[in-house]
Amino acid sequence: MEMLWTPLHAKIHRTIRARHLFEPNQSLLVAVSGGQDSLCLIKILLDLQPKWGWRLGIAHCDHCWRDDSQANARHVESLAKIWETPFYLATAKEPVKSEAAARNWRYQALSKIAQTNNYQYIVTGHTASDRAETLLYNLIRGTGADGLQALTWQRPLTASIMLVRPLLEITRSETEKFCQEFNLPIWEDATNQDWKYARNRIRQELLPYLQENFNPKVESALAQTAELLQAEVEYLEQTAGNLRLDAMELGKGDDIALRLNRRVLRTAPLALQRRVMRQVLQQILPDAPGFEHIEKLTALITAPNRSQTDPFPGGAIAQVIDDWICFQDL
Numbered sequence: 643m644e645m646l647w648t649p650l651h652a653k654i655h656r657t658i659r660a661r662h663l664f665e666p667n668q669s670l671l672v673a674v675s676g677g678q679d680s681l682c683l684i685k686i687l688l689d690l691q692p693k694w695g696w697r698l699g700i701a702h703c704d705h706c707w708r709d710d711s712q713a714n715a716r717h718v719e720s721l722a723k724i725w726e727t728p729f730y731l732a733t734a735k736e737p738v739k740s741e742a743a744a745r746n747w748r749y750q751a752l753s754k755i756a757q758t759n760n761y762q763y764i765v766t767g768h769t770a771s772d773r774a775e776t777l778l779y780n781l782i783r784g785t786g787a788d789g790l791q792a793l794t795w796q797r798p799l800t801a802s803i804m805l806v807r808p809l810l811e812i813t814r815s816e817t818e819k820f821c822q823e824f825n826l827p828i829w830e831d832a833t834n835q836d837w838k839y840a841r842n843r844i845r846q847e848l849l850p851y852l853q854e855n856f857n858p859k860v861e862s863a864l865a866q867t868a869e870l871l872q873a874e875v876e877y878l879e880q881t882a883g884n885l886r887l888d889a890m891e892l893g894k895g896d897d898i899a900l901r902l903n904r905r906v907l908r909t910a911p912l913a914l915q916r917r918v919m920r921q922v923l924q925q926i927l928p929d930a931p932g933f934e935h936i937e938k939l940t941a942l943i944t945a946p947n948r949s950q951t952d953p954f955p956g957g958a959i960a961q962v963i964d965d966w967i968c969f970q971d972l
């Protein structure tokens with residue numbers, strides 16, 4: 643069968659080259675749910691394969707939370723057979739309960755398959771639309787820039803395995819059109835899982851509303867915002883990391899307990915002060931630190947001597963002793 647080369651093929655080909663997502667002859671494990679995005683992804687990668695010499699594999703995760711999940715898995719398996727591509731299935735032992743649990747289990751299962759079968763990359767079908775939805779979802783919940791930068795092009799999953807998302811500049815309507823064009827048999831996800839509910843409403847109600855009333859290209863615009871924020875967050879986090887080391891370094895030697903030098907922190911911009919405090923709290927608290935925790939700790943940078951915070955979750959308190967903010971377990 644002759645291969646049809648579309649503008650979408652060309653775009654993904656260019657993206658992979660320009661962003662150095664993959665090099666020739668590497669081993670790519672593609673995560674295929676059977677939905678339109680991951681079918682579009684695997685079809686394009688299969689078509690690009692002769693140009694790049696990749697070794698491709700298809701992995702599917704059966705979460706066991708839908709009646710049709712086994713049929714879904716078999717559907718993907720039969721496509722893998724048609725495409726003469728190795729197929730790997732991970733099946734959850736017990737149904738997973740939440741979005742977070744499902745995601746954790748999935749990435750662990752995928753990593754294990756990749757490790758056992760020598761794939762360097764796990765590839766997912768996240769799109770610009772996913773990016774826009776995640777950005778809106780986190781914006782409404784009230785995260786800072788870090789929640790809005792959502793979904794990176796690549797990030798390490800383990801020391802030897804990279805997670806890569808080549809479709810981040812493609813919208814859902816483009817993957818849908820692509821699947822129609824190539825008659826790819828999409829497995830419709832019929833569930834209305836609780837955790838998917840908010841996202842579905844963003845997808846089906848909020849984004850179309852914004853599109854009609856504010857900006858026809860709202861999805862791409864939001865995805866682009868996420869892209870810009872990503873570089874800014876990376877820069878701020880790195881700078882804050884260095885500042886945190888500077889603030890702690892002066893206390894080195896005599897001291898085992900964690901402490902931060904206020905003179906070092908006082909001259910830094912507020913944005914960095916907050917990030918330093920968040921990084922410190924991330925090490926101390928059992929859960930992700932909230933806005934209030936970070937603000938209270940940041941206030942100690944200029945507070946009078948002997949000021950202290952209430953106990954943080956887990957019991958630690960922070961106290962000002964002259965030039966230092968000191969942490970004590972209660």
Ligand SMILES: Nc1ncnc2c1ncn2[C@@H]1O[C@H](COP(=O)(O)OP(=O)(O)OP(=O)(O)O)[C@@H](O)[C@H]1O
Nearest residue numbers: 673674675679680701702703704745765766767768
């Ligand atoms: N059951 C599955 N088996 C294999 N891959 C999957 C499965 N579900 C999702 N994926 C991969 O993850 C991508 C994103 O899927 P989707 O948006 O449905 O999940 P999500 O839960 O929002 O993802 P994440 O939790 O990673 O943000 C898909 O394009 C696909 O590559």
